[in-house]
Amino acid sequence: MSGELKKRLLSAIVLAIVVLAATWAGGLPFRAVAAVIGVLVYYEWSTITRLKDVDFQGNAFGWLIVVLVALNVLGGDDQMSMPLLGGGVITAMLFVVLRKRSWWLPSGILYAGLSTIAIAAIRGENQIGLMAMLFLFAVVWSTDILAYFIGRKLKGPKLAPRISPGKTWSGAIGGTVSAVIAGSALSGVVFSDFSLWTAFMALILSVASQIGDLFESFIKRRFGVKDSSHLIPGHGGVMDRVDGLVFACFAAFLLTLAHAAWTSHVDASVAAYLFGL
CATH class of the missing domain: 1.20.1480 (hypothetical protein mp506/mpn330, domain 1)
Structure with missing residues (x-):
């Protein structure tokens, strides 16, 4: 294993531990x-x-x-x-x-x-918020990982060649399908029931995650930079790691605000909206 790969792996482990521990603690x-x-x-x-x-x-x-x-x-x-x-x-x-x-x-x-x-x-501050955050992680991470491997395996037409030449339609579709499966599986474990609404939300958030990835690629290409920074050893910057998660969170948060405004439920939580509660 090369030194760069070791550095990348160690950084990923440390970041995962910190983020998951903070998510659990709330x-x-x-x-x-x-x-x-x-x-x-x-x-x-x-x-x-x-x-x-x-x-x-x-x-x-x-x-x-x-x-x-x-x-x-x-x-x-x-x-x-x-x-x-x-x-x-x-x-x-x-x-x-x-x-x-x-x-x-x-x-x-x-x-x-x-x-x-x-x-x-x-x-948020409660158990349903913890489940919602884990749901976002499952959707975004499965989208990223499966889109990469399926895209490399199947190749095919490029998704947005002028922005990110490496991304393909096969990878994007594969990532979205895997996100729906992962999100539905997590929801099924938590609520002991399959929900079409939660599967639909997983699809929407997976698409939002990929848009976020493309958006950051567009910014970096626009200004001619490879990584957003060098804050994370072996990984680049924070934006490089959270671009998809941030856009998925944007989508969930803004959809909840729109739903609350439409239904006059001003106390609606994002977590409850994601799981259709």
């Missing part, structure tokens, strides 16, 4: 993981898009909003997270319009801030 430990992810995502985003070079003041404002959102998720009022993020994004958009700043500023604030909020909201 509460402050998991909120801390969500907050750190959001802050590091903004660091990598601002580095890739060169915000600190082209818009120092705007980037400083972006840091302020992302850190405030992270601190609010850690110990503030959950109901203030989205208004705080929304206000920051709108203000950044005004900077862009009035002072001709970079549009990468408001999009980076939204991407990083919503990462923290959505991930924390799905886990």
